[in-house]
Amino acid sequence: xxxxxxxxxxxxxxxxxxxxxxxxxxxxxxxxxxxxxxxxxxxxxxxxxxxxxxxxxxxxxxxxxxxxxxxxxxxxxxxxxxxxxxxxxxxxxxxxxxxxxxxxxxxxxxxxxxxxxxxxxxxxxxxxxxxxxxxxxxxxxxxxxxxxxxxxxxxxxxxxxxxxxxxxxxxxxxxxxxxxxxxxxxxxxxxxxxxxxxxxxxxxxxxxxxxxxxxxxxxxxxxxxxxxxxxxx
Amino acid sequence: xxxxxxxxxxxxxxxxxxxxxxxxxxxxxxxxxxxxxxxxxxxxxxxxxxxxxxxxxxxxxxxxxxxxxxxxxxxxxxxxxxxxxxxxxxxxxxxxxxxxxx
Numbered sequence: 001x002x003x004x005x006x007x008x009x010x011x012x013x014x015x016x017x018x019x020x021x022x023x024x025x026x027x028x029x030x031x032x033x034x035x036x037x038x039x040x041x042x043x044x045x046x047x048x049x050x051x052x053x054x055x056x057x058x059x060x061x062x063x064x065x066x067x068x069x070x071x072x073x074x075x076x077x078x079x080x081x082x083x084x085x086x087x088x089x090x091x092x093x094x095x096x097x098x099x100x101x102x103x104x105x106x107x108x109x110x111x112x113x114x115x116x117x118x119x120x121x122x123x124x125x126x127x128x129x130x131x132x133x134x135x136x137x138x139x140x141x142x143x144x145x146x147x148x149x150x151x152x153x154x155x156x157x158x159x160x161x162x163x164x165x166x167x168x169x170x171x172x173x174x175x176x177x178x179x180x181x182x183x184x185x186x187x188x189x190x191x192x193x194x195x196x197x198x199x200x201x202x203x204x205x206x207x208x209x210x211x212x213x214x215x216x217x218x219x220x221x222x223x224x225x226x227x228x229x230x231x232x233x
Numbered sequence: 234x235x236x237x238x239x240x241x242x243x244x245x246x247x248x249x250x251x252x253x254x255x256x257x258x259x260x261x262x263x264x265x266x267x268x269x270x271x272x273x274x275x276x277x278x279x280x281x282x283x284x285x286x287x288x289x290x291x292x293x294x295x296x297x298x299x300x301x302x303x304x305x306x307x308x309x310x311x312x313x314x315x316x317x318x319x320x321x322x323x324x325x326x327x328x329x330x331x332x333x334x335x
Contacts, residue, residue: 063326064326065326065327091332124320211262214257214262232243233245
């Protein structure tokens with residue numbers, strides 16, 4: 001009874017396969033012809049080709065949290081329209097194979113969740129009890145993953161130009177918190193507003209807000225050359 | 234000894250990197266995204282100056298060029314850190330990161 005309440009409180013009911021807590025028996029037929037396979041293939045592409053993902057994976061390795069695809073990623077069926085999540089209890093990134101159908105979307109979800117994983121790796125983030133920490137990571141993930149790019153916002157029919165990126169980051173952070181915690185809209189908004197100024201400026205490990213693959217490639221180049229950078233500072 | 238350190242110093246980035254950053258900065262896409270994010274136009278002049286200083290150091294080993302570059306990059310780094318973190322940074326990665334799943 002207690003476990004169910006805890007599951008609901010921390011958003012685990014969005015990820016039913018995770019909630020079951022017993023390993024799912026997978027047959028060869030399952031693994032070859034289902035959305036799980038498509039998810040795995042798209043994930044591999046994202047990890048090898050997306051400069052966002054490559055930078056994050058590199059940064060995590062250097063922070064002592066090397067990411068192994070089989071251990072730290074899990075393709076699962078999820079409820080609703082959620083695309084993915086980061087489970088701090090098992091150190092796993094969940095990808096919702098039933099809600100991710102395009103490579104570009106996969107790239108973005110992988111980046112978003114890797115940012116959470118990176119925060120978990122480099123800081124004492126109290127995911128379950130500290131809403132400010134949760135809000136901060138959500139602000140960073142919305143800001144740096146490309147979630148709030150002009151094109152993505154237009155495709156959601158959110159038309160805005162001047163400083164719209166910031167508004168989008170606030171809104172998506174609030175939505176993410178509401179999806180996984182039982183708080184009111186006002187409370188979530190208040191927490192996001194409290195930490196926004198600080199967390200919006202935290203661009204680690206990118207060093208900038210990457211607005212597209214070219215930005216991300218420049219950020220990756222900068223990251224790869226950081227030894228030379230700091231040696232000559 | 235100090236002369237050795239001077240000779241061993243080289244610019245933080247390859248000079249072409251400064252040039253490509255400058256060109257990227259002043260392009261339309263970057264202007265658009267900067268306005269979309271901050272509501273203002275980006276300032277790209279610093280990248281251009283850094284490129285010229287980088288070139289000056291490579292050709293003539295001018296101390297002023299080196300000092301200007303160091304000042305510029307230190308300022309750039311400071312701007313990146315210009316916020317109060319919400320959380321405390323770890324000294325070591327989380328112990329259960331590699332723990333096998335049940």
